[in-house]
Amino acid sequence: MVDLSLVTALVTNLKTAIDIGKTVKEITDISQVRDKVIEMQELILSAQSSAMAAQTQLFEVLQDNAELKHKAAAVDEWAATASRYQLRDFGAGTFAYELRPDAANGEPPHRLCPTCFEQRKRSLLQFIGHTASDQDFYKCIPCAQDYFFGARQSRPAPKRTVSRSSFWEGY
Numbered sequence: 001m002v003d004l005s006l007v008t009a010l011v012t013n014l015k016t017a018i019d020i021g022k023t024v025k026e027i028t029d030i031s032q033v034r035d036k037v038i039e040m041q042e043l044i045l046s047a048q049s050s051a052m053a054a055q056t057q058l059f060e061v062l063q064d065n066a067e068l069k070h071k072a073a074a075v076d077e078w079a080a081t082a083s084r085y086q087l088r089d090f091g092a093g094t095f096a097y098e099l100r101p102d103a104a105n106g107e108p109p110h111r112l113c114p115t116c117f118e119q120r121k122r123s124l125l126q127f128i129g130h131t132a133s134d135q136d137f138y139k140c141i142p143c144a145q146d147y148f149f150g151a152r153q154s155r156p157a158p159k160r161t162v163s164r165s166s167f168w169e170g171y
């Protein structure tokens with residue numbers, strides 16, 4: 001915010017200096033003229049100081065304005081990106097953001113990391129493979145988070161045959 005009192009002081013000082021200048025031509029005493037010139041110089045210097053301070057404040061306001069415009073543009077840009085995705089349950093309460101088919105714009109189907117999404121980052125999950133419990137294993141490269149989608153299928157544990165002789169070998 002520009003301090004308006006600086007502008008007021010600037011205008012007042014310049015006006016006073018002009019008024020003094022108008023009276024100088026009527027003064028015949030050279031010492032009085034010199035005093036008036038000194039007075040005018042002080043007023044002009046003070047006005048110049050006020051102008052510089054106001055200019056600095058104006059520059060700060062312009063910088064703040066540019067920064068706010070940049071932030072507003074980033075918010076708008078993220079809102080447009082986020083609107084292309086929807087949160088989906090991939091089974092058993094395993095969630096990720098998925099590209100909406102009607103907003104694909106030619107991009108292939110993909111999932112986004114929900115953690116990065118909440119931080120306004122578009123991080124694509126990379127498919128790693130299927131787990132032994134039939135879940136889809138994805139990884140978010142930027143935040144290094146692993147995701148397992150779908151219900152965990154329990155498989156019968158492989159039978160472990162321990163022969164009596166090998167079992168007792170250590171004893």
Ligand SMILES: [Zn+2]
Pocket residue numbers: 113114115116117123140141142143144145
């Ligand atoms: Zn992530």
